[in-house]
Amino acid sequence: MTRVLVIGAAGNTGRPIAEGLTAEGLTVRTATRGTRPPVSAAEHVRFDWADPSTHGAALEGVDRMYVLAPALVEDPSALMLPVLERAFAGGVRRVVLLSASAVAEGGPGLGQVHHLLRTQAPEWCVLQPSWFMQNFTDPRHHWAAGLQRDGTLTTATGDGRVGFVDAADIAAVGVRALADDVSHDTAHVITGPQxxxxxxxxxxxxxxxxxxxxxxxxxxxxxxxxxxxGGMPDTYARLLTMLDGLIRDGAEDRVTDTVLRVTGRAPRDFGSFVRAHASVWR
Ligand SMILES: NC(=O)c1ccc[n+]([C@@H]2O[C@H](COP(=O)([O-])OP(=O)(O)OC[C@H]3O[C@@H](n4cnc5c(N)ncnc54)[C@H](OP(=O)(O)O)[C@@H]3O)[C@@H](O)[C@H]2O)c1
Structure with a gap:
Protein backbone atom coordinates (compact mmCIF):
# COMPACT_ATOMS: atom_id res chain seq x y z
CA MET A 1 0.00 0.00 0.00
CA THR A 2 1.31 3.47 -0.90
CA ARG A 3 1.22 5.76 2.15
CA VAL A 4 1.04 9.53 1.51
CA LEU A 5 1.82 12.11 4.20
CA VAL A 6 -0.25 15.28 3.64
CA ILE A 7 1.12 18.33 5.48
CA GLY A 8 -1.31 21.23 6.03
CA ALA A 9 -4.17 18.75 5.73
CA ALA A 10 -6.70 21.12 7.33
CA GLY A 11 -5.95 23.86 4.78
CA ASN A 12 -7.32 25.06 1.45
CA THR A 13 -5.33 22.58 -0.65
CA GLY A 14 -4.26 19.98 1.93
CA ARG A 15 -7.79 18.97 2.93
CA PRO A 16 -9.10 18.32 -0.63
CA ILE A 17 -5.83 16.55 -1.46
CA ALA A 18 -6.19 14.25 1.57
CA GLU A 19 -9.83 13.57 0.65
CA GLY A 20 -8.99 13.00 -3.03
CA LEU A 21 -6.17 10.56 -2.25
CA THR A 22 -8.40 8.65 0.19
CA ALA A 23 -11.04 8.38 -2.55
CA GLU A 24 -8.32 7.00 -4.88
CA GLY A 25 -7.67 4.22 -2.34
CA LEU A 26 -4.27 5.38 -1.11
CA THR A 27 -3.34 5.24 2.56
CA VAL A 28 -3.33 8.84 3.77
CA ARG A 29 -1.63 10.23 6.86
CA THR A 30 -2.75 13.76 7.61
CA ALA A 31 -0.36 16.12 9.42
CA THR A 32 -1.32 19.35 11.17
CA ARG A 33 -0.19 21.24 14.24
CA GLY A 34 -3.36 20.10 15.97
CA THR A 35 -4.34 16.71 17.36
CA ARG A 36 -7.79 16.50 15.76
CA PRO A 37 -7.83 14.56 12.44
CA PRO A 38 -9.17 16.90 9.72
CA VAL A 39 -10.24 14.06 7.40
CA SER A 40 -11.99 10.88 8.45
CA ALA A 41 -10.61 7.54 7.21
CA ALA A 42 -7.03 8.83 7.44
CA GLU A 43 -4.22 8.29 9.94
CA HIS A 44 -3.29 11.51 11.71
CA VAL A 45 -0.09 12.90 13.29
CA ARG A 46 0.81 16.21 14.89
CA PHE A 47 3.48 17.90 12.76
CA ASP A 48 5.18 21.27 13.06
CA TRP A 49 8.02 22.25 10.71
CA ALA A 50 9.54 24.18 13.62
CA ASP A 51 9.39 21.26 16.09
CA PRO A 52 11.84 18.44 15.16
CA SER A 53 10.34 16.18 17.84
CA THR A 54 7.24 15.82 15.59
CA HIS A 55 9.11 14.81 12.42
CA GLY A 56 10.13 11.20 13.05
CA ALA A 57 6.65 9.80 13.66
CA ALA A 58 5.25 11.78 10.72
CA LEU A 59 7.80 10.36 8.26
CA GLU A 60 7.75 6.73 9.47
CA GLY A 61 6.67 4.34 6.70
CA VAL A 62 5.84 7.15 4.22
CA ASP A 63 6.29 6.70 0.42
CA ARG A 64 5.02 10.05 -0.90
CA MET A 65 4.50 13.52 0.62
CA TYR A 66 2.52 16.67 -0.06
CA VAL A 67 4.34 19.63 1.45
CA LEU A 68 3.58 23.30 1.89
CA ALA A 69 5.48 26.01 3.70
CA PRO A 70 5.16 26.98 7.36
CA ALA A 71 2.94 30.07 7.58
CA LEU A 72 4.32 33.63 7.81
CA VAL A 73 7.97 32.55 7.60
CA GLU A 74 10.08 34.72 5.31
CA ASP A 75 12.53 31.91 4.38
CA PRO A 76 10.74 28.58 4.84
CA SER A 77 13.57 26.62 3.20
CA ALA A 78 15.63 26.75 6.42
CA LEU A 79 12.98 24.62 8.14
CA MET A 80 11.93 22.52 5.14
CA LEU A 81 15.22 21.35 3.58
CA PRO A 82 16.47 19.31 6.59
CA VAL A 83 13.09 17.55 6.91
CA LEU A 84 13.07 16.67 3.20
CA GLU A 85 16.63 15.36 3.34
CA ARG A 86 15.64 13.19 6.31
CA ALA A 87 12.57 12.01 4.37
CA PHE A 88 14.65 10.90 1.35
CA ALA A 89 17.16 9.14 3.64
CA GLY A 90 14.22 7.32 5.27
CA GLY A 91 12.82 6.04 1.95
CA VAL A 92 10.32 8.68 0.78
CA ARG A 93 10.33 8.50 -3.02
CA ARG A 94 7.98 11.23 -4.21
CA VAL A 95 7.45 14.78 -2.95
CA VAL A 96 4.87 17.21 -4.33
CA LEU A 97 5.52 20.80 -3.22
CA LEU A 98 3.05 23.67 -3.13
CA SER A 99 5.08 26.69 -4.24
CA ALA A 100 3.75 29.70 -6.16
CA SER A 101 3.83 31.04 -9.72
CA ALA A 102 5.76 34.07 -8.40
CA VAL A 103 8.61 31.90 -7.04
CA ALA A 104 11.23 30.73 -9.54
CA GLU A 105 13.30 27.59 -9.06
CA GLY A 106 16.54 28.54 -7.30
CA GLY A 107 15.12 31.81 -5.95
CA PRO A 108 14.97 32.50 -2.23
CA GLY A 109 12.69 30.51 0.10
CA LEU A 110 10.52 27.95 -1.71
CA GLY A 111 12.72 28.38 -4.81
CA GLN A 112 15.43 26.52 -2.88
CA VAL A 113 13.03 23.70 -1.99
CA HIS A 114 11.95 23.50 -5.65
CA HIS A 115 15.62 23.19 -6.64
CA LEU A 116 16.28 20.42 -4.11
CA LEU A 117 13.32 18.41 -5.43
CA ARG A 118 14.22 18.76 -9.11
CA THR A 119 17.84 17.81 -8.51
CA GLN A 120 17.64 15.24 -5.70
CA ALA A 121 14.16 13.73 -5.29
CA PRO A 122 13.70 10.32 -6.94
CA GLU A 123 10.21 11.53 -8.02
CA TRP A 124 8.86 15.06 -7.72
CA CYS A 125 6.39 17.71 -8.77
CA VAL A 126 6.12 21.41 -7.92
CA LEU A 127 2.71 23.10 -8.02
CA GLN A 128 3.10 26.78 -8.93
CA PRO A 129 -0.38 28.27 -8.60
CA SER A 130 -1.25 31.87 -9.15
CA TRP A 131 -3.19 33.63 -6.37
CA PHE A 132 -6.01 31.74 -4.68
CA MET A 133 -9.69 32.70 -5.04
CA GLN A 134 -10.00 31.60 -1.38
CA ASN A 135 -8.08 34.73 -0.33
CA PHE A 136 -11.42 36.58 -0.63
CA THR A 137 -13.46 34.08 1.38
CA ASP A 138 -11.05 32.57 3.93
CA PRO A 139 -11.55 34.60 7.14
CA ARG A 140 -7.87 34.04 8.07
CA HIS A 141 -6.74 35.99 5.01
CA HIS A 142 -6.03 39.73 5.27
CA TRP A 143 -8.13 40.52 2.18
CA ALA A 144 -11.14 38.66 3.58
CA ALA A 145 -10.71 40.55 6.85
CA GLY A 146 -10.68 43.92 5.00
CA LEU A 147 -13.74 42.98 2.96
CA GLN A 148 -15.59 41.96 6.10
CA ARG A 149 -14.59 45.13 7.98
CA ASP A 150 -15.30 47.89 5.48
CA GLY A 151 -15.75 46.41 2.00
CA THR A 152 -12.27 47.39 0.80
CA LEU A 153 -9.39 45.56 -0.87
CA THR A 154 -6.13 47.46 -0.42
CA THR A 155 -3.28 46.51 -2.77
CA ALA A 156 -0.33 48.01 -4.62
CA THR A 157 -1.18 45.96 -7.71
CA GLY A 158 -2.60 48.92 -9.69
CA ASP A 159 -4.34 47.64 -12.82
CA GLY A 160 -2.22 44.45 -12.94
CA ARG A 161 -4.14 41.25 -13.62
CA VAL A 162 -3.97 37.84 -11.93
CA GLY A 163 -5.08 34.38 -13.10
CA PHE A 164 -6.92 33.69 -9.82
CA VAL A 165 -7.43 29.96 -9.24
CA ASP A 166 -9.72 27.92 -6.99
CA ALA A 167 -7.68 25.95 -4.42
CA ALA A 168 -9.87 22.95 -5.25
CA ASP A 169 -8.44 23.00 -8.80
CA ILE A 170 -4.88 23.21 -7.42
CA ALA A 171 -5.71 20.24 -5.20
CA ALA A 172 -7.09 18.28 -8.16
CA VAL A 173 -3.74 18.70 -9.95
CA GLY A 174 -1.96 17.75 -6.71
CA VAL A 175 -4.00 14.56 -6.38
CA ARG A 176 -2.91 13.47 -9.87
CA ALA A 177 0.75 14.36 -9.13
CA LEU A 178 0.64 12.23 -5.96
CA ALA A 179 -1.54 9.33 -7.13
CA ASP A 180 -0.46 8.74 -10.74
CA ASP A 181 1.75 5.68 -11.20
CA VAL A 182 4.19 7.68 -13.32
CA SER A 183 5.63 10.68 -11.50
CA HIS A 184 5.06 14.02 -13.24
CA ASP A 185 8.67 15.18 -12.56
CA THR A 186 7.84 18.73 -13.58
CA ALA A 187 6.62 22.12 -12.34
CA HIS A 188 2.95 22.87 -13.09
CA VAL A 189 2.00 26.57 -13.36
CA ILE A 190 -1.67 26.59 -12.36
CA THR A 191 -4.20 29.38 -13.01
CA GLY A 192 -7.92 29.81 -13.35
CA PRO A 193 -9.52 30.47 -16.75
CA GLN A 194 -9.29 34.31 -16.72
CA GLY A 230 -3.64 44.51 10.37
CA GLY A 231 -1.16 42.57 12.53
CA MET A 232 1.15 41.05 9.89
CA PRO A 233 4.89 40.82 10.74
CA ASP A 234 6.78 43.54 8.85
CA THR A 235 9.10 41.15 6.98
CA TYR A 236 6.10 39.28 5.57
CA ALA A 237 4.26 42.53 4.78
CA ARG A 238 7.33 43.63 2.81
CA LEU A 239 7.35 40.34 0.88
CA LEU A 240 3.65 40.61 -0.03
CA THR A 241 4.08 44.22 -1.13
CA MET A 242 6.97 43.17 -3.35
CA LEU A 243 4.66 40.53 -4.90
CA ASP A 244 2.05 43.27 -5.49
CA GLY A 245 4.71 45.07 -7.52
CA LEU A 246 5.23 41.99 -9.70
CA ILE A 247 1.49 41.83 -10.35
CA ARG A 248 1.41 45.54 -11.20
CA ASP A 249 4.22 44.90 -13.71
CA GLY A 250 2.26 42.10 -15.42
CA ALA A 251 4.01 38.97 -14.09
CA GLU A 252 0.70 37.24 -13.22
CA ASP A 253 -1.23 38.34 -16.32
CA ARG A 254 -1.55 34.89 -17.89
CA VAL A 255 -3.68 31.76 -17.97
CA THR A 256 -2.46 28.19 -18.41
CA ASP A 257 -4.21 24.98 -19.51
CA THR A 258 -2.70 22.93 -16.65
CA VAL A 259 -5.93 22.08 -14.80
CA LEU A 260 -7.67 20.83 -17.96
CA ARG A 261 -4.59 19.01 -19.22
CA VAL A 262 -3.78 17.24 -15.94
CA THR A 263 -7.28 16.56 -14.55
CA GLY A 264 -9.43 16.39 -17.71
CA ARG A 265 -11.83 19.11 -16.50
CA ALA A 266 -11.77 22.88 -16.86
CA PRO A 267 -10.89 25.13 -13.88
CA ARG A 268 -13.63 27.07 -12.12
CA ASP A 269 -14.11 30.72 -13.11
CA PHE A 270 -14.19 33.54 -10.55
CA GLY A 271 -17.90 34.40 -10.93
CA SER A 272 -18.93 30.80 -10.29
CA PHE A 273 -16.56 30.58 -7.30
CA VAL A 274 -17.96 33.73 -5.69
CA ARG A 275 -21.56 32.64 -6.25
CA ALA A 276 -20.80 29.25 -4.67
CA HIS A 277 -19.26 30.99 -1.62
CA ALA A 278 -21.81 33.79 -1.32
CA SER A 279 -23.08 32.43 2.00
CA VAL A 280 -19.74 33.32 3.62
CA TRP A 281 -20.82 36.98 3.51
CA ARG A 282 -24.42 36.64 4.56
N1 LIG B 1 -2.89 32.29 -0.87
C1 LIG B 1 -2.40 32.44 -2.11
O1 LIG B 1 -2.88 33.22 -2.92
C2 LIG B 1 -1.24 31.59 -2.53
C3 LIG B 1 -0.77 31.67 -3.85
C4 LIG B 1 0.29 30.82 -4.24
C5 LIG B 1 0.85 29.97 -3.32
N2 LIG B 1 0.36 29.94 -2.03
C6 LIG B 1 0.96 29.02 -1.06
O2 LIG B 1 -0.07 28.36 -0.34
C7 LIG B 1 0.35 28.14 1.00
C8 LIG B 1 -0.73 28.60 1.98
O3 LIG B 1 -1.97 28.34 1.47
P1 LIG B 1 -3.27 28.96 2.14
O4 LIG B 1 -3.06 30.43 2.31
O5 LIG B 1 -4.43 28.49 1.36
O6 LIG B 1 -3.26 28.33 3.58
P2 LIG B 1 -3.82 26.92 4.06
O7 LIG B 1 -3.21 25.80 3.29
O8 LIG B 1 -5.32 26.95 4.12
O9 LIG B 1 -3.27 26.95 5.53
C9 LIG B 1 -1.87 26.82 5.78
C10 LIG B 1 -1.58 25.39 6.22
O10 LIG B 1 -0.20 25.32 6.54
C11 LIG B 1 -0.07 24.61 7.74
N3 LIG B 1 1.05 25.16 8.50
C12 LIG B 1 1.33 26.46 8.72
N4 LIG B 1 2.43 26.57 9.48
C13 LIG B 1 2.84 25.31 9.76
C14 LIG B 1 3.91 24.76 10.50
N5 LIG B 1 4.80 25.54 11.15
N6 LIG B 1 4.05 23.42 10.55
C15 LIG B 1 3.14 22.61 9.95
N7 LIG B 1 2.10 23.06 9.22
C16 LIG B 1 1.95 24.39 9.13
C17 LIG B 1 -1.33 24.88 8.51
O11 LIG B 1 -1.54 23.76 9.28
P3 LIG B 1 -2.28 23.76 10.69
O12 LIG B 1 -3.53 23.00 10.42
O13 LIG B 1 -1.32 23.06 11.56
O14 LIG B 1 -2.52 25.20 11.09
C18 LIG B 1 -2.39 25.02 7.43
O15 LIG B 1 -3.04 23.80 7.17
C19 LIG B 1 1.63 28.90 1.20
O16 LIG B 1 2.68 27.96 1.19
C20 LIG B 1 1.74 29.79 -0.01
O17 LIG B 1 3.07 29.97 -0.43
C21 LIG B 1 -0.66 30.72 -1.63
Whole structure:
Protein backbone atom coordinates (compact mmCIF):
# COMPACT_ATOMS: atom_id res chain seq x y z
CA MET A 1 0.00 0.00 0.00
CA THR A 2 1.31 3.47 -0.90
CA ARG A 3 1.22 5.76 2.15
CA VAL A 4 1.04 9.53 1.51
CA LEU A 5 1.82 12.11 4.20
CA VAL A 6 -0.25 15.28 3.64
CA ILE A 7 1.12 18.33 5.48
CA GLY A 8 -1.31 21.23 6.03
CA ALA A 9 -4.17 18.75 5.73
CA ALA A 10 -6.70 21.12 7.33
CA GLY A 11 -5.95 23.86 4.78
CA ASN A 12 -7.32 25.06 1.45
CA THR A 13 -5.33 22.58 -0.65
CA GLY A 14 -4.26 19.98 1.93
CA ARG A 15 -7.79 18.97 2.93
CA PRO A 16 -9.10 18.32 -0.63
CA ILE A 17 -5.83 16.55 -1.46
CA ALA A 18 -6.19 14.25 1.57
CA GLU A 19 -9.83 13.57 0.65
CA GLY A 20 -8.99 13.00 -3.03
CA LEU A 21 -6.17 10.56 -2.25
CA THR A 22 -8.40 8.65 0.19
CA ALA A 23 -11.04 8.38 -2.55
CA GLU A 24 -8.32 7.00 -4.88
CA GLY A 25 -7.67 4.22 -2.34
CA LEU A 26 -4.27 5.38 -1.11
CA THR A 27 -3.34 5.24 2.56
CA VAL A 28 -3.33 8.84 3.77
CA ARG A 29 -1.63 10.23 6.86
CA THR A 30 -2.75 13.76 7.61
CA ALA A 31 -0.36 16.12 9.42
CA THR A 32 -1.32 19.35 11.17
CA ARG A 33 -0.19 21.24 14.24
CA GLY A 34 -3.36 20.10 15.97
CA THR A 35 -4.34 16.71 17.36
CA ARG A 36 -7.79 16.50 15.76
CA PRO A 37 -7.83 14.56 12.44
CA PRO A 38 -9.17 16.90 9.72
CA VAL A 39 -10.24 14.06 7.40
CA SER A 40 -11.99 10.88 8.45
CA ALA A 41 -10.61 7.54 7.21
CA ALA A 42 -7.03 8.83 7.44
CA GLU A 43 -4.22 8.29 9.94
CA HIS A 44 -3.29 11.51 11.71
CA VAL A 45 -0.09 12.90 13.29
CA ARG A 46 0.81 16.21 14.89
CA PHE A 47 3.48 17.90 12.76
CA ASP A 48 5.18 21.27 13.06
CA TRP A 49 8.02 22.25 10.71
CA ALA A 50 9.54 24.18 13.62
CA ASP A 51 9.39 21.26 16.09
CA PRO A 52 11.84 18.44 15.16
CA SER A 53 10.34 16.18 17.84
CA THR A 54 7.24 15.82 15.59
CA HIS A 55 9.11 14.81 12.42
CA GLY A 56 10.13 11.20 13.05
CA ALA A 57 6.65 9.80 13.66
CA ALA A 58 5.25 11.78 10.72
CA LEU A 59 7.80 10.36 8.26
CA GLU A 60 7.75 6.73 9.47
CA GLY A 61 6.67 4.34 6.70
CA VAL A 62 5.84 7.15 4.22
CA ASP A 63 6.29 6.70 0.42
CA ARG A 64 5.02 10.05 -0.90
CA MET A 65 4.50 13.52 0.62
CA TYR A 66 2.52 16.67 -0.06
CA VAL A 67 4.34 19.63 1.45
CA LEU A 68 3.58 23.30 1.89
CA ALA A 69 5.48 26.01 3.70
CA PRO A 70 5.16 26.98 7.36
CA ALA A 71 2.94 30.07 7.58
CA LEU A 72 4.32 33.63 7.81
CA VAL A 73 7.97 32.55 7.60
CA GLU A 74 10.08 34.72 5.31
CA ASP A 75 12.53 31.91 4.38
CA PRO A 76 10.74 28.58 4.84
CA SER A 77 13.57 26.62 3.20
CA ALA A 78 15.63 26.75 6.42
CA LEU A 79 12.98 24.62 8.14
CA MET A 80 11.93 22.52 5.14
CA LEU A 81 15.22 21.35 3.58
CA PRO A 82 16.47 19.31 6.59
CA VAL A 83 13.09 17.55 6.91
CA LEU A 84 13.07 16.67 3.20
CA GLU A 85 16.63 15.36 3.34
CA ARG A 86 15.64 13.19 6.31
CA ALA A 87 12.57 12.01 4.37
CA PHE A 88 14.65 10.90 1.35
CA ALA A 89 17.16 9.14 3.64
CA GLY A 90 14.22 7.32 5.27
CA GLY A 91 12.82 6.04 1.95
CA VAL A 92 10.32 8.68 0.78
CA ARG A 93 10.33 8.50 -3.02
CA ARG A 94 7.98 11.23 -4.21
CA VAL A 95 7.45 14.78 -2.95
CA VAL A 96 4.87 17.21 -4.33
CA LEU A 97 5.52 20.80 -3.22
CA LEU A 98 3.05 23.67 -3.13
CA SER A 99 5.08 26.69 -4.24
CA ALA A 100 3.75 29.70 -6.16
CA SER A 101 3.83 31.04 -9.72
CA ALA A 102 5.76 34.07 -8.40
CA VAL A 103 8.61 31.90 -7.04
CA ALA A 104 11.23 30.73 -9.54
CA GLU A 105 13.30 27.59 -9.06
CA GLY A 106 16.54 28.54 -7.30
CA GLY A 107 15.12 31.81 -5.95
CA PRO A 108 14.97 32.50 -2.23
CA GLY A 109 12.69 30.51 0.10
CA LEU A 110 10.52 27.95 -1.71
CA GLY A 111 12.72 28.38 -4.81
CA GLN A 112 15.43 26.52 -2.88
CA VAL A 113 13.03 23.70 -1.99
CA HIS A 114 11.95 23.50 -5.65
CA HIS A 115 15.62 23.19 -6.64
CA LEU A 116 16.28 20.42 -4.11
CA LEU A 117 13.32 18.41 -5.43
CA ARG A 118 14.22 18.76 -9.11
CA THR A 119 17.84 17.81 -8.51
CA GLN A 120 17.64 15.24 -5.70
CA ALA A 121 14.16 13.73 -5.29
CA PRO A 122 13.70 10.32 -6.94
CA GLU A 123 10.21 11.53 -8.02
CA TRP A 124 8.86 15.06 -7.72
CA CYS A 125 6.39 17.71 -8.77
CA VAL A 126 6.12 21.41 -7.92
CA LEU A 127 2.71 23.10 -8.02
CA GLN A 128 3.10 26.78 -8.93
CA PRO A 129 -0.38 28.27 -8.60
CA SER A 130 -1.25 31.87 -9.15
CA TRP A 131 -3.19 33.63 -6.37
CA PHE A 132 -6.01 31.74 -4.68
CA MET A 133 -9.69 32.70 -5.04
CA GLN A 134 -10.00 31.60 -1.38
CA ASN A 135 -8.08 34.73 -0.33
CA PHE A 136 -11.42 36.58 -0.63
CA THR A 137 -13.46 34.08 1.38
CA ASP A 138 -11.05 32.57 3.93
CA PRO A 139 -11.55 34.60 7.14
CA ARG A 140 -7.87 34.04 8.07
CA HIS A 141 -6.74 35.99 5.01
CA HIS A 142 -6.03 39.73 5.27
CA TRP A 143 -8.13 40.52 2.18
CA ALA A 144 -11.14 38.66 3.58
CA ALA A 145 -10.71 40.55 6.85
CA GLY A 146 -10.68 43.92 5.00
CA LEU A 147 -13.74 42.98 2.96
CA GLN A 148 -15.59 41.96 6.10
CA ARG A 149 -14.59 45.13 7.98
CA ASP A 150 -15.30 47.89 5.48
CA GLY A 151 -15.75 46.41 2.00
CA THR A 152 -12.27 47.39 0.80
CA LEU A 153 -9.39 45.56 -0.87
CA THR A 154 -6.13 47.46 -0.42
CA THR A 155 -3.28 46.51 -2.77
CA ALA A 156 -0.33 48.01 -4.62
CA THR A 157 -1.18 45.96 -7.71
CA GLY A 158 -2.60 48.92 -9.69
CA ASP A 159 -4.34 47.64 -12.82
CA GLY A 160 -2.22 44.45 -12.94
CA ARG A 161 -4.14 41.25 -13.62
CA VAL A 162 -3.97 37.84 -11.93
CA GLY A 163 -5.08 34.38 -13.10
CA PHE A 164 -6.92 33.69 -9.82
CA VAL A 165 -7.43 29.96 -9.24
CA ASP A 166 -9.72 27.92 -6.99
CA ALA A 167 -7.68 25.95 -4.42
CA ALA A 168 -9.87 22.95 -5.25
CA ASP A 169 -8.44 23.00 -8.80
CA ILE A 170 -4.88 23.21 -7.42
CA ALA A 171 -5.71 20.24 -5.20
CA ALA A 172 -7.09 18.28 -8.16
CA VAL A 173 -3.74 18.70 -9.95
CA GLY A 174 -1.96 17.75 -6.71
CA VAL A 175 -4.00 14.56 -6.38
CA ARG A 176 -2.91 13.47 -9.87
CA ALA A 177 0.75 14.36 -9.13
CA LEU A 178 0.64 12.23 -5.96
CA ALA A 179 -1.54 9.33 -7.13
CA ASP A 180 -0.46 8.74 -10.74
CA ASP A 181 1.75 5.68 -11.20
CA VAL A 182 4.19 7.68 -13.32
CA SER A 183 5.63 10.68 -11.50
CA HIS A 184 5.06 14.02 -13.24
CA ASP A 185 8.67 15.18 -12.56
CA THR A 186 7.84 18.73 -13.58
CA ALA A 187 6.62 22.12 -12.34
CA HIS A 188 2.95 22.87 -13.09
CA VAL A 189 2.00 26.57 -13.36
CA ILE A 190 -1.67 26.59 -12.36
CA THR A 191 -4.20 29.38 -13.01
CA GLY A 192 -7.92 29.81 -13.35
CA PRO A 193 -9.52 30.47 -16.75
CA GLN A 194 -9.29 34.31 -16.72
CA UNK A 195 -6.82 36.98 -15.61
CA UNK A 196 -8.60 39.66 -13.56
CA UNK A 197 -7.51 42.96 -12.01
CA UNK A 198 -8.47 43.75 -8.42
CA UNK A 199 -10.93 46.30 -9.83
CA UNK A 200 -12.55 43.38 -11.74
CA UNK A 201 -12.56 41.32 -8.52
CA UNK A 202 -14.24 44.16 -6.59
CA UNK A 203 -16.90 44.45 -9.32
CA UNK A 204 -17.63 40.68 -9.17
CA UNK A 205 -17.83 40.72 -5.36
CA UNK A 206 -20.10 43.82 -5.32
CA UNK A 207 -22.51 42.13 -7.74
CA UNK A 208 -22.73 38.78 -5.98
CA UNK A 209 -22.65 40.03 -2.40
CA UNK A 210 -24.95 42.95 -3.22
CA UNK A 211 -22.87 45.48 -1.31
CA UNK A 212 -20.27 48.00 -2.51
CA UNK A 213 -16.73 46.57 -2.59
CA UNK A 214 -13.87 48.91 -3.50
CA UNK A 215 -10.30 48.25 -4.59
CA UNK A 216 -8.08 50.85 -2.90
CA UNK A 217 -5.10 51.59 -5.19
CA UNK A 218 -2.30 52.01 -2.61
CA UNK A 219 1.37 52.87 -3.06
CA UNK A 220 3.79 50.07 -2.01
CA UNK A 221 4.51 51.89 1.27
CA UNK A 222 0.78 52.39 1.99
CA UNK A 223 0.05 48.74 1.23
CA UNK A 224 2.86 47.57 3.50
CA UNK A 225 1.65 49.83 6.32
CA UNK A 226 -1.93 48.57 5.82
CA UNK A 227 -0.77 44.94 6.21
CA UNK A 228 1.34 45.80 9.25
CA UNK A 229 -1.56 47.67 10.87
CA GLY A 230 -3.64 44.51 10.37
CA GLY A 231 -1.16 42.57 12.53
CA MET A 232 1.15 41.05 9.89
CA PRO A 233 4.89 40.82 10.74
CA ASP A 234 6.78 43.54 8.85
CA THR A 235 9.10 41.15 6.98
CA TYR A 236 6.10 39.28 5.57
CA ALA A 237 4.26 42.53 4.78
CA ARG A 238 7.33 43.63 2.81
CA LEU A 239 7.35 40.34 0.88
CA LEU A 240 3.65 40.61 -0.03
CA THR A 241 4.08 44.22 -1.13
CA MET A 242 6.97 43.17 -3.35
CA LEU A 243 4.66 40.53 -4.90
CA ASP A 244 2.05 43.27 -5.49
CA GLY A 245 4.71 45.07 -7.52
CA LEU A 246 5.23 41.99 -9.70
CA ILE A 247 1.49 41.83 -10.35
CA ARG A 248 1.41 45.54 -11.20
CA ASP A 249 4.22 44.90 -13.71
CA GLY A 250 2.26 42.10 -15.42
CA ALA A 251 4.01 38.97 -14.09
CA GLU A 252 0.70 37.24 -13.22
CA ASP A 253 -1.23 38.34 -16.32
CA ARG A 254 -1.55 34.89 -17.89
CA VAL A 255 -3.68 31.76 -17.97
CA THR A 256 -2.46 28.19 -18.41
CA ASP A 257 -4.21 24.98 -19.51
CA THR A 258 -2.70 22.93 -16.65
CA VAL A 259 -5.93 22.08 -14.80
CA LEU A 260 -7.67 20.83 -17.96
CA ARG A 261 -4.59 19.01 -19.22
CA VAL A 262 -3.78 17.24 -15.94
CA THR A 263 -7.28 16.56 -14.55
CA GLY A 264 -9.43 16.39 -17.71
CA ARG A 265 -11.83 19.11 -16.50
CA ALA A 266 -11.77 22.88 -16.86
CA PRO A 267 -10.89 25.13 -13.88
CA ARG A 268 -13.63 27.07 -12.12
CA ASP A 269 -14.11 30.72 -13.11
CA PHE A 270 -14.19 33.54 -10.55
CA GLY A 271 -17.90 34.40 -10.93
CA SER A 272 -18.93 30.80 -10.29
CA PHE A 273 -16.56 30.58 -7.30
CA VAL A 274 -17.96 33.73 -5.69
CA ARG A 275 -21.56 32.64 -6.25
CA ALA A 276 -20.80 29.25 -4.67
CA HIS A 277 -19.26 30.99 -1.62
CA ALA A 278 -21.81 33.79 -1.32
CA SER A 279 -23.08 32.43 2.00
CA VAL A 280 -19.74 33.32 3.62
CA TRP A 281 -20.82 36.98 3.51
CA ARG A 282 -24.42 36.64 4.56
N1 LIG B 1 -2.89 32.29 -0.87
C1 LIG B 1 -2.40 32.44 -2.11
O1 LIG B 1 -2.88 33.22 -2.92
C2 LIG B 1 -1.24 31.59 -2.53
C3 LIG B 1 -0.77 31.67 -3.85
C4 LIG B 1 0.29 30.82 -4.24
C5 LIG B 1 0.85 29.97 -3.32
N2 LIG B 1 0.36 29.94 -2.03
C6 LIG B 1 0.96 29.02 -1.06
O2 LIG B 1 -0.07 28.36 -0.34
C7 LIG B 1 0.35 28.14 1.00
C8 LIG B 1 -0.73 28.60 1.98
O3 LIG B 1 -1.97 28.34 1.47
P1 LIG B 1 -3.27 28.96 2.14
O4 LIG B 1 -3.06 30.43 2.31
O5 LIG B 1 -4.43 28.49 1.36
O6 LIG B 1 -3.26 28.33 3.58
P2 LIG B 1 -3.82 26.92 4.06
O7 LIG B 1 -3.21 25.80 3.29
O8 LIG B 1 -5.32 26.95 4.12
O9 LIG B 1 -3.27 26.95 5.53
C9 LIG B 1 -1.87 26.82 5.78
C10 LIG B 1 -1.58 25.39 6.22
O10 LIG B 1 -0.20 25.32 6.54
C11 LIG B 1 -0.07 24.61 7.74
N3 LIG B 1 1.05 25.16 8.50
C12 LIG B 1 1.33 26.46 8.72
N4 LIG B 1 2.43 26.57 9.48
C13 LIG B 1 2.84 25.31 9.76
C14 LIG B 1 3.91 24.76 10.50
N5 LIG B 1 4.80 25.54 11.15
N6 LIG B 1 4.05 23.42 10.55
C15 LIG B 1 3.14 22.61 9.95
N7 LIG B 1 2.10 23.06 9.22
C16 LIG B 1 1.95 24.39 9.13
C17 LIG B 1 -1.33 24.88 8.51
O11 LIG B 1 -1.54 23.76 9.28
P3 LIG B 1 -2.28 23.76 10.69
O12 LIG B 1 -3.53 23.00 10.42
O13 LIG B 1 -1.32 23.06 11.56
O14 LIG B 1 -2.52 25.20 11.09
C18 LIG B 1 -2.39 25.02 7.43
O15 LIG B 1 -3.04 23.80 7.17
C19 LIG B 1 1.63 28.90 1.20
O16 LIG B 1 2.68 27.96 1.19
C20 LIG B 1 1.74 29.79 -0.01
O17 LIG B 1 3.07 29.97 -0.43
C21 LIG B 1 -0.66 30.72 -1.63
Missing amino acids: ALSYDDVAAHLSRVWNRPIRHVHASPEEARRHLRD
